[in-house]
Amino acid sequence: xxxxxxxxxxxxxxxxxxxxxxxxxxxxxxxxxxxxxxxxxxxxxxxxxxxxxxxxxxxxxxxxxxxxxxxxxxxxxxxxxxxxxxxxxxxxxxxxxxxxxxxxxxxxxxxxxxxxxxxxxxxxxxxxxxxxxxxxxxxxxxxxxxxxxxx
Amino acid sequence: xxxxxxxxxxxxxxxxxxxxxxxxxxxxxxxxxxxxxxxxxxxxxxxxxxxxxxxxxxxxxxxxxxxxxxxxxxxxxxxxxxxxxxxxxxxxxxxxxxxxxxxxxxxxxxxxxxxxxxxxxxxxxxxxxxxxxxxxxxxxxxxxxxxxxxxxxxxxxxxxxxxxxxxxxxxxxxxxxxxxxxxxxxxxxxxxxxxxxxxxxxxxxxxxxxxxxxxxxxxxxxxxxxxxxxxxxxxxxxxxxxxxxxxxxxxxxxxxxxxxxxxxxxxxxxxxxxxxxxxxxxxxxxxxxxxxxxxxxxxxxxxxxxxxxxxxxxxxxxxxxxxxxxxxxxxxxxxxxxxxxxxxxxxxxxxxxxxxxxxxxxxxxxxxxxxxxxxxxxxxxxxxxxxxxxxxxxxxxxxxxxxxxxxxxxxxxxxxxxxx
Numbered sequence: 001x002x003x004x005x006x007x008x009x010x011x012x013x014x015x016x017x018x019x020x021x022x023x024x025x026x027x028x029x030x031x032x033x034x035x036x037x038x039x040x041x042x043x044x045x046x047x048x049x050x051x052x053x054x055x056x057x058x059x060x061x062x063x064x065x066x067x068x069x070x071x072x073x074x075x076x077x078x079x080x081x082x083x084x085x086x087x088x089x090x091x092x093x094x095x096x097x098x099x100x101x102x103x104x105x106x107x108x109x110x111x112x113x114x115x116x117x118x119x120x121x122x123x124x125x126x127x128x129x130x131x132x133x134x135x136x137x138x139x140x141x142x143x144x145x146x147x148x149x150x151x
Numbered sequence: 152x153x154x155x156x157x158x159x160x161x162x163x164x165x166x167x168x169x170x171x172x173x174x175x176x177x178x179x180x181x182x183x184x185x186x187x188x189x190x191x192x193x194x195x196x197x198x199x200x201x202x203x204x205x206x207x208x209x210x211x212x213x214x215x216x217x218x219x220x221x222x223x224x225x226x227x228x229x230x231x232x233x234x235x236x237x238x239x240x241x242x243x244x245x246x247x248x249x250x251x252x253x254x255x256x257x258x259x260x261x262x263x264x265x266x267x268x269x270x271x272x273x274x275x276x277x278x279x280x281x282x283x284x285x286x287x288x289x290x291x292x293x294x295x296x297x298x299x300x301x302x303x304x305x306x307x308x309x310x311x312x313x314x315x316x317x318x319x320x321x322x323x324x325x326x327x328x329x330x331x332x333x334x335x336x337x338x339x340x341x342x343x344x345x346x347x348x349x350x351x352x353x354x355x356x357x358x359x360x361x362x363x364x365x366x367x368x369x370x371x372x373x374x375x376x377x378x379x380x381x382x383x384x385x386x387x388x389x390x391x392x393x394x395x396x397x398x399x400x401x402x403x404x405x406x407x408x409x410x411x412x413x414x415x416x417x418x419x420x421x422x423x424x425x426x427x428x429x430x431x432x433x434x435x436x437x438x439x440x441x442x443x444x445x446x447x448x449x450x451x452x453x454x455x456x457x458x459x460x461x462x463x464x465x466x467x468x469x470x471x472x473x474x475x476x477x478x479x480x481x482x483x484x485x486x487x488x489x490x491x492x493x494x495x496x497x498x499x500x501x502x503x504x505x506x507x508x509x510x511x512x513x514x515x516x517x518x519x520x521x522x523x524x525x526x527x528x529x530x531x532x533x534x535x536x537x538x539x540x541x542x543x544x545x546x547x548x549x550x551x552x553x554x555x556x557x558x559x560x561x562x563x564x565x566x567x568x569x570x571x
Contacts, residue, residue, distance in 0.1 A: 039510050040539075063540070
């Protein structure tokens with residue numbers, strides 16, 4: 001059960017059950033679609049950017065608990081961040097879920113994201129956790145094509 | 152082969168002596184996963200291997216390894232014997248008229264591609280149709296789409312109903328004079344549906360249309376007689392029938408195999424080669440260019456011996472009991488829905504738990520030592536048909552027990568507790 005706890009932490013279960021910002025943003029000026037063809041996870045990330053600052057984030061779609069909680073936590077962290085700060089978070093998250101960053105060392109920057117460090121113990125689930133973040137990057141870069149985990 | 156008395160008793164009760172003996176033949180079943188005894192319920196993906204098959208592979212490389220055909224030395228003859236014995240075993244296992252109708256390929260996928268390339272692509276014309284069903288594995292969809300792209304033919308799909316059965320009236324209606332080839336799965340790997348292929352083949356033959364049967368989910372679960380079925384092609388994979396990976400079988404009627412062009416060119420598939428002209432070898436060698444998977448074929452022959460030793464009738468009976476027990480146990484779980492409720496099913500159960508994604512189910516019960524598959528099972532159109540992204544799938548083999556079903560059920564209870 002202890003391993004289970006490291007993956008399905010309370011924060012992840014909570015965000016899965018009650019996802020934050022789980023809506024289409026009608027005033028979004030950036031958006032992108034992300035898809036994991038292996039499990040059917042599919043999300044659209046909406047971002048409203050003003051003067052290089054992320055004003056609002058929303059997302060729609062469906063998928064497993066890990067992917068949905070990841071999208072939800074991400075959306076709650078982005079408001080007010082500059083695009084450069086968001087890019088940094090994306091990189092940090094990727095390092096966390098692949099086990100290349102130690103959450104204890106980067107405790108100040110990691111915050112809520114620490115809940116996802118357990119994902120690194122489950123290689124089959126890293127793509128689930130990363131999907132929303134890859135999609136966010138595409139949205140910020142204003143890319144038109146659908147982001148896929150299988151490229 | 153002398154049979155011990157116990158092995159002819161049906162495996163009726165829980166954990167009967169007979170089933171324990173079967174389990175003892177599969178060394179991997181003794182291992183633990185995540186600190187728990189392995190409960191392997193992913194048999195539709197691949198089966199585990201009995202010691203006899205592993206030993207055959209080992210002995211081949213330890214004692215007999217050599218290249219087959221044309222070798223005059225002792226080892227080459229031993230290797231050739233093992234390889235051709237594998238062909239004979241397979242031929243009698245599926246009731247082929249002669250061993251020459253057995254072509255060794257890498258697996259079901261390659262078998263279908265071979266027929267698509269060497270027969271159907273050559274004979275089909277723009278406007279003609281290839282008919283498949285709505286429950287095919289991607290390997291029985293994509294090769295035909297490629298043929299259609301290259302020839303201007305059309306791929307038609309017989310729809311399935313809410314239970315996951317072929318809509319028979321539609322099949323009948325769609326068998327028009329435009330259809331030049333029918334390719335259907337016998338047992339659906341994601342729904343468990345057993346299709347009435349005997350009748351379907353007969354109906355296609357009434358219109359003079361040849362039929363390929365994808366038997367990937369059949370051969371280690373149900374007795375097959377290709378002469379009785381009268382199918383024109385039957386394909387399956389070794390690794391799903393207790394054999395090694397990388398070896399599979401294409402059965403084809405002699406008349407078709409002889410008219411088909413070669414699949415690949417190279418050694419062994421020729422009678423004579425000059426720069427002016429090459430004369431192709433007879434079947435089956437015409438389709439077996441290059442050094443084949445000798446170890447794989449030899450071990451596959453051993454897998455056939457193993458299945459025959461246990462007996463497909465008893466395997467079928469035991470798996471049907473497991474299917475019934477597992478179906479009833481699963482349906483006792485609140486919020487659980489089974490996808491694929493055909494009247495005639497094999498021991499494959501796809502299911503959904505309300506509000507919980509199949510991937511989360513799979514990860515959590517893996518920590519209990521239970522191996523199931525989650526995802527689209529290479530049948531995305533089936534997922535689209537049922538409006539779901541994925542399922543969790545438990546698929547059984549002869550060595551599974553009712554106790555293992557109980558472990559699965561307890562694991563699912565745990566999944567529900569995590570997400571309550």
